[in-house]
Amino acid sequence: MRNFVLRYLIPRVVQYLTIIFVGITVTFIIPRLAPTDPVAAQVSMMIARGSSLDPASIESMRAALTDLYGLSGSPVEQYFAFWGRLFRGDLGPSLGNFPTPVSKMIGQALPYTLRLLIPAVIISFILGNFFGGLSSYYPRNIGLKVIEVVGQAVRSIPYYIVAIVLLVVFAYFIPIFPFSGAYPIGTRPDWSSPEFIWTYIEHSVLPAATLVLVGFGGWFVGMKSLTSNIISEDYVVYAETAGLKKNKILVHYIMRTAMLPQLTALAMSLGTIFSGALIMEVVFGYPGIGSLAIVAVYRNDYSMIMGITIYSIIGVATTVFLMDLLYPLFDPRVRYQ
């Protein structure tokens, strides 16, 4: 136990915190390298929208917003102030929706993204791995060949194209699913209402199906290549020679072994929840962090961009860190030395 803590856990924790520190620092720097600033973006948006503002009013607004947004100090001062706020759990106000706190807006949007993307990623993971494993063990099966071809074909199509095709087919030509949003226009979210939950699920089917279809091919190929190597291992040959049932060999001897690198990939793929949300939410009009992020980019909303990225960095780093710690549970051969 002492060895585990000293030689494994503490270095991992240090590594984990370093990754977060560096990631957050880079996140702080990058928006400030952009050729515009959030104050200019807000003011120009006002002017571009035809408001009659005299020059003095514009200059005064610039000064006031710079002060209100906390952008009046040097970048170094802003950086330390930023960490000071962060340690208090304060991501600051959204500059594009001042003075609403970033954490409030992310807190409202993130559940929508997670509720959709996590199940979709897990479903595509399970289906892709299952059929990928079967495909290598039963290489002559016609049905599995068809699934593989379809999976590979869809995988090579950009996500938004698949999304639009599904939308046009299943929401327009065959209108069995809703066209947009997480629930109907005019409806307020009510998670205690079975009717609301049903409509929510209806609205989730197409975006989730798109994610599953696009993700499926990747898991399929990964699993197939992993299991193809394992099939020729001595212990598998021995099991077949011993007359064990094929299904048992496939599930317990081949797939289980092949699942380990796939589990690591699953943890890493949680990062795609944040990137995938961008496109998915635009195409499907979903009220999640992807929509927040796009508006934030348009408006140079530093604090919102940083908030979303910080959540992403911490989320992915934590997941990978936990996966490292949980590995022995999945693989009895792994022991922390």
Next chain:
Amino acid sequence: MNKYRLSRRQFLKQAAAVTAATALPGQLLGVPATVLAAPRRQEVAPGVLREECLILENPSGTVLPADDFNRWRSGYSAVWVGGLQQLALDALWYIDPDAGVDGVWDNALAAEMPIYNDDFTQMTVKLREGLYWSDGVEFTADDLYFTVELLKNTPGMQYQGLFDGSIDHMEQPDRNTVIFYLKAPNSRFHSAFTVRWGACYIMPKHIWEQAEDPVAFTFNPPVSLGAYTLRDFDPNGKWTLWERREDWQRTSVALLGEVSVKYAMYIDPGPSDKRVIAQMAHELDVIHDITPEGRITLARENPSSIGWFPSFPWAHPDPTLPAVIYNNEKPGLDKKEVRWALTLAIDIVQVALASYRGAATISAIHVPPTGMYPEYYHAPLEPWLNDFTIKVGGEDYKPYDPTAAQKIADLARESLGDLVPTDPEIIKQYIGAGWWKHDLDAAEQLMLDAGMQKIDGKWALPDGSEFKVPLMSMNESNPTMNRAAAMVAENWEAFGIDTSLDAQANPWPIMTAGEYSANLAWTIETWGGHPDLFFFLQYWHSRLYVPSGENAAGSNSMRWKHPELDRIIEEIEMISFDDPRGVELGLEFCKLAVQEMPITPLMAYNVFTTMDTTYFTGYPSIDEPYTDPVPNWGNTKYMFVKIKPNTM
């Protein structure tokens, strides 16, 4: 062995079971069969029938935060245009971008027009009586006085700079009068209180005086001075629902007619293709804007969809003028011959077809061809344009082509057939008059006149150094402008200009800072219904000039200075808003701008606002031009005295 010790396998099984149990919402198991078989609702919200609710697109999309109705804070929020400034707020005066319900000028909260003293250092406002806030409190001069005082003294609020810099003090001689004593003469001080898209709306004193921090105050629910109050909104910002006030007769809009629409809902319908599909399903009454292709689809597939024009080009020309904006400080672009050469290198017919599929309303002069401006400026200048000459190679050259719009119509007809009108007068009204010739020979001579050199097929500066003119544009967030820019860049490249398309998600701050060579955007916006050009010219006087690298004070992002321009602006400042001399000065400005060509005007900002007549009629159009149909302007309130449910 400890019998209570959990094996790895047992732990995993139990963990999986617990996870599954918590992840599977119990409610899902109890979905009633009736829900699964529920018919499509005839209500758009609980208790709100579809045929009673006008559904409009919020062009700013999703409103976040959805519960913040502070319209007076600096910055911009999508909630403003989700019905707040159109339906719930009110201002002293409105100028319509088109003809107006009862003329372009509307005294809304004010009983009459602003009263200035002789030297424009005082402005007196007389307010109407008998108007009430939605909570039953009467509107009085207290509200106006309080609003201005609060904004003047609160950094972070809009108009703080203007009011603090302009107003010496105020007086309130009675409950319906406020007198503003100004620090310096200002014949256009009323502009701050006059809606053209937006303005300084008036606050309810009895609500805002309770706000500890006016900048942070969310004004939720908004107490309304308009004909509607907030009924409900989506916490995720996808829709905002407004309900007609029971006492709507006690609002200023009632003076213009009956408010017949019971509910109005602003929604985020998604991108252009989704808006088209929503309208074809009659689930979206007013589309703010769509792509030209989407508009053509609706024209062909959905007979109940109508536009501003009854046929091609359908779109409403906004009083905004997309143009090729040159940074007049950049080497090469600081010469008017070069700017003219770049203008003559543009093929407006190709640009109109690339951007709007031909559905553009072109303008050769520096005011938009919309609202009352064709009457005020375009028609009077037509003879002058036909005779106008510039020096090319020392010879007089007439650059104006009066047939440009006709050429656009002829080419558009090849793909759109009978949708495109053939009557020359209609074409002139819908697509515009002439534009500048596409003449590469003249453009080449102008470049040579300016001392520019052509080296290896590319134009260079007089000293032989490179002359690069990257053209900035909006990216796919504004496809028509982006496509126009792509065509201009193509034209310039064919002429030998070293150019490239620089599509930006948000080019405005870059333009304001002057960190560009050329940009396809707009710096000219006008009242539309009123000829006064001070709306944009106020920023263009050389006293406000700011060099590149610093933020321009307003819309002079092209950094144009000219003594004659200063004279025109100074003279406009010294005459009253309605002085007929204003139009003469406006014409002088147009002539100067044509001669100097600091920016190349292209066309009106055409908006494919499309309205579905399935549930409602009475929308504005070229035949009934009582207001701009786009639903995000404050002026949209006038639509609600004209639009009637089909059930009436």
